[in-house]
Amino acid sequence: MAEKIVKLMQGNEACVEGAIAAGMRFYAGYPITPSTEIAELSAEKLPRIGGKFIQMEDEIASISAIIGASLTGKKSMTATSGPGFSLKQEGIGYAVAAEVPCVIVNVQRGGPSTGLPTSPAQGDIMQARWGTHGDHSIIALYPSTVREIYDTTIKAFNLSEKYRTPVILLMDEVIGHMREKIEIPDPDEIKIINRKKPNVKPDEYLPYKIEENDMIPAMANFGEGYRYHVTGLIHDETGFPTSNHRIAENLVNRLVNKIKDNADDIVEYEEYLMEDAEQIIVAYGATARSAKSAINQLREEGVKIGLFRPITIWPMAEKQLKIIAKKVNRITVVEMNMGQYFNEVDRVAGKYTKVDKYSRVHGELITPEEIVSFIKEG
Amino acid sequence: MMRQELRLSGSGGQGLILAGIILAEAALHDGKNVVQSQSYGPEARGGASKAEVIISDEIINYPKVNKCDILLCLTKKAYDKYIDSLKPGGMLILDSTVTDRPERDDIKIYSIPILETASKEIGKPMVANIIALGSIYELTKIVNKESLEKAVLNRVPQGTEELNKKALEEGFNLILKHEESTYGEVC
Numbered sequence: 001m002a003e004k005i006v007k008l009m010q011g012n013e014a015c016v017e018g019a020i021a022a023g024m025r026f027y028a029g030y031p032i033t034p035s036t037e038i039a040e041l042s043a044e045k046l047p048r049i050g051g052k053f054i055q056m057e058d059e060i061a062s063i064s065a066i067i068g069a070s071l072t073g074k075k076s077m078t079a080t081s082g083p084g085f086s087l088k089q090e091g092i093g094y095a096v097a098a099e100v101p102c103v104i105v106n107v108q109r110g111g112p113s114t115g116l117p118t119s120p121a122q123g124d125i126m127q128a129r130w131g132t133h134g135d136h137s138i139i140a141l142y143p144s145t146v147r148e149i150y151d152t153t154i155k156a157f158n159l160s161e162k163y164r165t166p167v168i169l170l171m172d173e174v175i176g177h178m179r180e181k182i183e184i185p186d187p188d189e190i191k192i193i194n195r196k197k198p199n200v201k202p203d204e205y206l207p208y209k210i211e212e213n214d215m216i217p218a219m220a221n222f223g224e225g226y227r228y229h230v231t232g233l234i235h236d237e238t239g240f241p242t243s244n245h246r247i248a249e250n251l252v253n254r255l256v257n258k259i260k261d262n263a264d265d266i267v268e269y270e271e272y273l274m275e276d277a278e279q280i281i282v283a284y285g286a287t288a289r290s291a292k293s294a295i296n297q298l299r300e301e302g303v304k305i306g307l308f309r310p311i312t313i314w315p316m317a318e319k320q321l322k323i324i325a326k327k328v329n330r331i332t333v334v335e336m337n338m339g340q341y342f343n344e345v346d347r348v349a350g351k352y353t354k355v356d357k358y359s360r361v362h363g364e365l366i367t368p369e370e371i372v373s374f375i376k377e378g
Numbered sequence: 379m380m381r382q383e384l385r386l387s388g389s390g391g392q393g394l395i396l397a398g399i400i401l402a403e404a405a406l407h408d409g410k411n412v413v414q415s416q417s418y419g420p421e422a423r424g425g426a427s428k429a430e431v432i433i434s435d436e437i438i439n440y441p442k443v444n445k446c447d448i449l450l451c452l453t454k455k456a457y458d459k460y461i462d463s464l465k466p467g468g469m470l471i472l473d474s475t476v477t478d479r480p481e482r483d484d485i486k487i488y489s490i491p492i493l494e495t496a497s498k499e500i501g502k503p504m505v506a507n508i509i510a511l512g513s514i515y516e517l518t519k520i521v522n523k524e525s526l527e528k529a530v531l532n533r534v535p536q537g538t539e540e541l542n543k544k545a546l547e548e549g550f551n552l553i554l555k556h557e558e559s560t561y562g563e564v565c
Contacts, residue, residue: 008403008412178415178441179399181406286441293440368440 005184011175012037014146014182015105016045018153019077021190024103025051026076028065030058030084033117034173035107038079059084063091066102070095071230073221075157079105082124083114085131092166093132094232096255099208099217101160101195103153105169107176110363119363120173122285125340128168129314135252137259139266140168140314142284146180152311158193159266163258164216170313172336174286174365195219202226208251209237215258259315268311269320273299277306279330279375282321282345284310286365287334294371305375313341318348325349332356334371379410381434382520383443386510387460388452388473390427393507398429400511400529405433407525413441426456433520448518450510451476452493471514488517490552496545505545508534512549 009017015038019027027042043053052069056062059080066076080088085106095102110116111123124131128140139159143152153169160167198205198218207228208217217237220226233241234248242248259266272292274280283291288309298305308324310317325331331349333342333356342357349355358374360366384401386394395416402414413432430443449464451457452473464470466484474491490513496506508530515526527546534542 006406008399008406008414174415174441178413179402180413180438180441181411289439289441296439365440365442367442367444 004186007182007184008179009146009182010037010177010179011146011149011171012107012177013041014149015079015153015169015171015176016041017184018150019075019103019157020045020049020051021150021187022154022157023075023192023194024077024157025049026053026066026069026074027051027078028054028056028062028069028076029078029080030056030062032081032084034109034176035079035081035105035171037176038105038107042077042079059087060090063088063095063102063104067091067095067098067100070100070102071222073223075101075103075161077103077105077157079107081107081109081117082111082121082127085124085127089127089131089133092138092168093134093136095166096132096136096138097232097234098230099164099219099255100166100230101157101164101219102166103156103160103169104166105153105171107171107173109173110361116363118173120286120336120365121361121363122170122172122287122336123338123340123361124170125313125335125337128170135256137165137256138168138314139163139165139259139312140170141268141311142170142313143175143311144270144285144288144309146175146178147182148311149175150182150184154190154192155268158191161195162193162216163262163266164195164219165259168314170285172286172365197221198226206237207239208235210254215254215261263315263319266312266315267317267320269317270307270309270311272307272309274306274308274324276304278304278328279332280306280308280324280328281332281334281371281375282308282310282341283334284313284341287336290366290368291334291371293368294375297368297372298375303375310341316344316348321345321348322352325352328353330354330356332358332371332375334358334366334374336360336366379433379435381432381436381438382448383446384431384433384448384450384514384520385428385443385446385460385463386431386450387426387428387456388450389455390425392427392452393504394427394450394452395429396533397507397511398431400508400526400533401431401514401521402433403532404521404525404529405431407528408522410435410521411438413438415441415443426453426459428456428460448514448520450514452506452510454478469517471510471517488513492549492552495548495552499548500541500545502541502545505542508542508545509549509552512546513552514549516550516553 031039110121156167229239
């Protein structure tokens with residue numbers, strides 16, 4: 001086996017490397033701080049491997065372009081930050097409804113509006129979940145280290161292909177811009193999932209027909225002889241619009257349930273020093289790193305505390321949190337927003353234990369010292 | 379090795395972010411854990427600029443530098459801004475153009491003609507960052523010499539290898555060849 005490649009890499013760079021390893025061959029974007037390096041590196045690398053990079057005129061065009069590219073079979077990605085993420089919501093909803101796999105990276109910055117362009121924030125947790133209108137499900141992943149950015153970007157592509165859905169990769173400015181040691185995995189070790197292709201002839205193909213015990217229709221690539229209609233309107237299995245109430249209800253239910261019912265496959269999390277923990281912190285991304293440092297300090301002082309770190313933010317690890325909530329006497333949610341994930345944790349765990357929040361929106365990474373003193377206050 | 383936190387500060391355009399990356403890569407060659415980050419101001423040149431490096435044998439969780447162990451200031455503006463961030467027992471490395479001194483006796487202070495050496499000895503102000511790395515190495519031995527040389531050559535533009543090797547050597551010599559073998563006592 002070849003020697004492992006160990007190098008110093010920036011988070012945004014790891015995102016591009018992971019995307020290419022996952023099979024990304026199309027990127028369309030409108031660069032914005034603090035995600036710009038993702039566009040720059042995609043522009044540099046994709047043409048060398050037979051891929052395409054387009055800088056579009058705006059964010060809506062970018063998400064539309066990656067939806068179109070994905071329909072031809074190319075694994076596609078765009079990256080942005082809060083202001084651009086707002087604009088992309090229309091396209092994200094379209095990709096949900098038309099079931100087009102794609103990856104949307106949001107390297108968050110302080111908001112609302114153009115906010116604090118170069119400062120970290122975690123304010124787009126709920127926008128990732130509910131930014132686009134109507135009932136729908138979404139998958140959102142949240143890495144915490146440069147290596148994990150590489151891995152979760154691959155996972156984002158895999159889940160988007162498997163479940164035919166847009167997947168959102170939420171990132172922190174802190175990790176997007178910092179450089180850290182990363183060991184690049186051997187290509188043979190990387191698991192790649194590709195969308196399910198139809199096994200019928202073009203004239204027999206029904207693009208939104210599902211097989212029994214399956215919730216994901218097979219997807220043909222445009223350009224391979226399979227002609228079908230793609231729309232954001234409620235559609236039947238031919239892909240053409242319908243206002244049939246039964247079909248409408250079935251479709252929306254399937255779009256939601258294909259994610260919800262597969263939560264066990266999608267949900268990923270890390271538990272740190274949880275075994276004997278009497279209380280825990282819930283934190284994700286860069287904030288979880290501060291929480292780990294805080295927990296190490298508190299453990300030295302005899303406080304039995306652990307960390308539950310969601311890597312999959314949506315769907316939420318509800319089942320796991322419920323079990324934990326019954327065992328511990330306090331859960332503290334630490335995040336760089338006004339309590340967006342706290343509200344969800346409280347909804348799931350509040351019946352069983354005390355749920356507190358420590359939240360800041362001052363544009364700086366929460367420090368371990370802040371967390372230690374908040375925990376000690378009780 | 380315990381967690382060591384360095385802050386390299388000066389003005390935008392002095393190459394301090396590159397210096398931070400080189401130092402981080404040198405530590406990586408040594409097999410250490412390392413995190414490098416920088417402040418992102420709107421300025422491309424001028425203004426205060428800083429790069430931060432954390433080097434440790436342990437896993438680095440919290441990735442930011444608040445109080446640092448080693449502080450380099452190439453300009454007075456950077457000195458004013460960051461002097462209070464130096465930990466007790468820390469090391470302050472000042473360019474000799476910075477004539478202020480902090481009123482504290484819990485730190486070591488070195489005043490070194492980094493900028494002057496770059497412009498007068500080498501004739502290229504832009505190599506000040508590499509000279510600074512050479513001096514930091516001799517004062518702290520925070521990375522291995524071979525690792526540092528390898529990291530410098532790996533990151534500098536093609537065709538400037540000899541120039542940068544010379545700059546690094548000048549940086550070593552600023553400490554090694556000084557009469558008292560240190561500038562610590564000059565202030």
